[in-house]
Amino acid sequence: MFNWIARISTGIGIVAVLLAYLSFHHQVDPPIYAHTEMDALLQNFRQLNRSCFIVGASGESGKALLKEVVRLKPFARIVLISRRKLEYEDEELKKLEQRVIDFDKIDELHQNDFQGFDVGYSCLGTTRGKAGKEGFIKIEHDYTLSVAKAAKAGGTKHFQLVSSRGVDENSFFLYYQVKGQTDREVCELGFERVSIYRPAVLLVDRVERRPLEKVAQALLKPVAYIAPTFISTPIDILAKAMILNTINNGPPGAQIVDNKEIHQLGNSLTV
Template identity: 45%
Template sequence: MSESQESATAAANTETAASTETNPPEAASNAVGAEAAPAAADKTKEEAATGEAQEAAKAPPPNQALVEAMEKFRALGQKAFVLGASGEVGKEVVKELCKSKIFSKVAVIGRRELKYEDDLYKEIDLEQKIVNFDELESKHEDDFKGYDVGYCCLGTTKGKAGVEGFKKVDHDYVVSSAKLAKAGGCKHFNLVTSQGTNKNSMFLYPKTKGLCEEHVQEQGFQRFSVYRPGMLLCDREEKRTFEAVFRKLVKPMEYFAPTWGTAPTVSVAKAMINNTVTASDKASEILTNKDIRILAGDVKK
């Protein structure tokens, strides 16, 4: 600071001090204001806390039955595998498994290694197994041994893989995986197909999905759960022009009629996890889009 600046500052400080001494009411007022400031801050904090409490009161209470079911299931120390973890639903399934921690170990079985760098994925024992789906039954039998529950989210499109490629991925790979899983001790197999699935359809997509469901069911799992979501809502890394346009058109329905024909991928994943820990006496079950949204906690029954 220069000499002239120091002089000006000193003069200003002297003037302020003099003003305080010659105007005691103002000084008193400043003192009161200084004392009132902490009180005002405390009041603001109190109001903020009250607001948070009110917001918390508005939030839906946790599903206590589901919480207890998860705790009971977690105590079993079971193991699970996930197929199709690079897809949109599969990604969310892995995330939800890491969050819920209902399994002692989770294996991601796929054709390539995936990156799991976030701390979330370090919360559980997560293993990756690289397989050649064209040689599953001849070379990868051991990769499916020792798992109690399986989640299959495998799938592609005709536009990407062609007709034969679509059949191979959405039917052949799924059925072969189910065979090895059953032989390896899997008791509960969860399969994602689609709304409108019908093995008797004249159209490729619903027919292939329908035949896949039938042939997996033939493996004789203790429990076989099929999830048939509607249009999946997500931000795909893979751009599909038709789906992107259609998704925008149906988005208003998500607000007015959430169970009608759309399902966020995270909702499908949550439904699969919640259904896994929920006891059932059904050997086979088909869960519709509405069932999925209810299981995920998006809507009430």
């Protein structure tokens, strides 16, 4: 009995040390803007009368982004581009301009649908389990790259893409390999600004039920509370990070926004 008590005590001690380590090494940095500075930044951006498009507004990251875009109103014009018309109950969302396109024929039929935007957001995404290998590659790589090319040709200055932590085109895993290749090829298109977001496990209440993901999120919550940036990303924090990174007039060129920076940006958007 004493052996079992000793083992349990040792286990608790190890867990306590691990949690203390995580807490110390994965705290979110302080906000980069004070509340008054943030409000001024947003007001200044509004005065520029910028326009944006969102691709993938039916997915979880796209829905969260759209919610923040509508709430904060940084843009004078918002256009949703998707494969089907999106239905909304909210009156403000119903008023948004929507363009329905065939993603397989962007080059031939839909170049004009991407003309004249200042900012482009790509939130396209799927899983291999849902779309199969070929479908996953088509959506994550082919469609995303076609959207980026059309946006570049149409004059978009700042292109933003939701990717994932751990991507690597030399990875053994298809998911990380395809996303890594996509990230690189988008960065090579020559936009004035490219922002690639690499969140960790997204914490979100999906409409689409994924039992294993629900279990994983439940297990992650204690870790997320103690070490917010270690292994998870709340979906609203990602959306707020994208908005702040839009309005803060960052440096030109390609930018990889890792999970820690996503948390810092997202938690800085206090308006």
